[in-house]
Amino acid sequence: MGARWDIFCSVVDNYGDIGVTWRLARQLAAEHGLDVRLWVDEPAAFGRLCPQADATLARQCVEGVEVCHWLGEFAAVEAADVVIEAFACTLPASYVAAMGARPAKPLWLNLEYLSAEEWVAGCHGLPSPQPGGLQKFFFFPGFTAGTGGLLREAGLIELRQAFQADAEARRAFLAEIGVALLADARLISLFAYENPALAAWLDALAQQATPTQLLVPRGRIEADVQRWLGVGELEEGGSWRRGNLQVHLLPFLSQADYDRLLWSCDFNAIRGEDSFVRAQWAGRPLLWHIYQQEEGAHWDKLDAFLGLYQADLPAAAADALTALWHAWNGRGDMAAAWAAVQLQAATLEQHAGNWCREQASRPDLAAALVLFHRNWLSCAA
Ligand code: TRH
Secondary structure, eight states, X not given: OXXXXXXEEOOOSSSHHHHHHHHHHHHHHHHHOOEEEEEESOHHHHHHHOTTSOTTOSEEEETTEEEEEOOSSOOOOOOOSEEEXXXXXXXXXXXXXXXXXXXXXXXXXEEOOOOOOTHHHHHTTOEEEEGGGEEEEEEOOOSSTTSOOOOOOTTXXXXXXXXXXXXXXXXXXXXXXXXXXXXXXXXXXXXXXXOTTHHHHHHHHHHSSSOEEEEEESSTTHHHHXXXXXOSSOOTTOEEEETTEEEEEEOOOOHHHHHHHHHHOSEEEEETTHHHHHHHHTTSOEEEEOXXXXXXXXXXXXXXXXXXXXXXXXXXXXXXXXXXXXXHTTSSOHXXXXXXXXXXXXXXXXXXXXXXXXXXXXXXHHHHHHHHHHHHHHHHO
């Protein structure tokens, strides 16, 4: 067995924190032979992403990872060789004491949120001295050289390409989640927070000549969809037709099935951090509902990403995409922006593939973490 890694995840809200840490934990165990424990304070959130897990268990082994319920009263455990506190969650004081008591101090990393902002590369890997002779390092995911990269499992792109090349695999998967493909329909997935711009988008889709099937896993956007449809409670598995738009309400899927949903769709509306990255690996155009921050800090993040993503895009396509992403996040006219994006559809589709290839040529985040540890050990020796 390799080195022991402990990953701590506090579920703030939504699924991003556990989504990222669970994905990372699995990859470290599967691809790097590491002995990984994932400490999560809300096992129910984990259970939704990984339905085969039993959310009532204090400890369980799932896909090679020991998943532990992180309780307020933290029982004494031996500290691992590498300790990741995800998204600045505060480690239990007794655990930090155990880290300090080890003769060989562990590597302590704070895994940060993903951002395309320029300052990220300058802060990635910086140390911060802690009491007890410990040092904590900031580890930033990112899209450019000098950052920690993005989570990407080995063989992911090949798997996705094989799925997308196989019409029968797509049809069978959609049938499994209760969606019968309509002839010539465009498929769009929708994962978003509550969003006042939704109605204008759905109006535009319903009026468009191209038929659309909108696939909506259960979640926070449901009430807006329901309001637009003008119906009572939405039933999971149900579908509703308005003009040229057919809306399907899906169950919340496992992470693996959610990937297949993204791969199956021609266009994906995603949110937060992890689904945002997964949609990029799907190689299809995307629409990002960014997690809103105080004082509008998320706008810098959104525009920083657009700046990178659009570096090689012709101006007309870049302008159309910017207008759409801005409108979806509350600034602008969604119907007009959607119409403009339609004129750029072919360019945007090709660009999504190019962007995915370029990002996939970079080292992935799990490999970067392992390398960071190795370098740290050799510096300490
Ligand atoms: O759930 P999110 O909104 O999480 C957010 C962000 O991470 C944000 O940055 C953070 O600050 C905030 O939480 C606290 O969106 P995200 O990051 O896309 O995570 C969703 C996870 O849910 C992702 O792993 C994909 C997964 N998922 C499924 O497994 N099945 C599904 O059906 C759907 C819709 C999502």
